[in-house]
Amino acid sequence: EDQVTQSPEALRLQEGESSSLNCSYTVSGLRGLFWYRQDPGKGPEFLFTLYSAGEEKEKERLKATLTKKESFLHITAPKPEDSATYLCAVPNFGNEKLTFGTGTRLTIIP
């Protein structure tokens, strides 16, 4: 069974203080790894897909990277509006249902 573990559970940063969030995964065959952003009381908002080890994707202050065992979401010089819960998920073979991690709750302090 696919497993996804995210760390840390929560992270508080000062505005401008860069850091990384971790997502480690165990799957029978990697069919991609997704990062989502979730604001309180809202649905997951799609950010990135990574399909193979070594791949990187960037969007504004966020950069996602992938190895054979884990993915990192690097946040550079974050702003308060980057505060959210960041989720990673992996699809399974067949109908591509997603297995999610518990997320990292990121708070950026002005």
Add this chain to the structure above:
Amino acid sequence: EPEVTQTPSHQVTQMGQEVILRCVPISNHLYFYWYRQILGQKVEFLVSFYNNEISEKSEIFDDQFSVERPDGSNFTLKIRSTKLEDSAMYFCASRLAVGRSYNEQFFGPGTRLTVL
């Protein structure tokens, strides 16, 4: 930009009552999903739907649950007799299922179900 929509945003019901949660997936998408998220817990898969039938369902998706695509645009989740433990956010998602980004799923804003 196309998006998944869900109604209602919040549903309050009494235990034992039936509820129907509605979703309009992105128009050219082929696969549809329901997930739920109990407060403070992870998002978990309920059911997937393709070609007008269920392709997979989780252990949570028991006989009290059903899904339907009554027309070309709506996708519904029905809970026949709600329990207190059904209180959660319910998310609908859809994916295109073709092309390079075939398995990317896009989520709706959710319906908060409160069972009293």
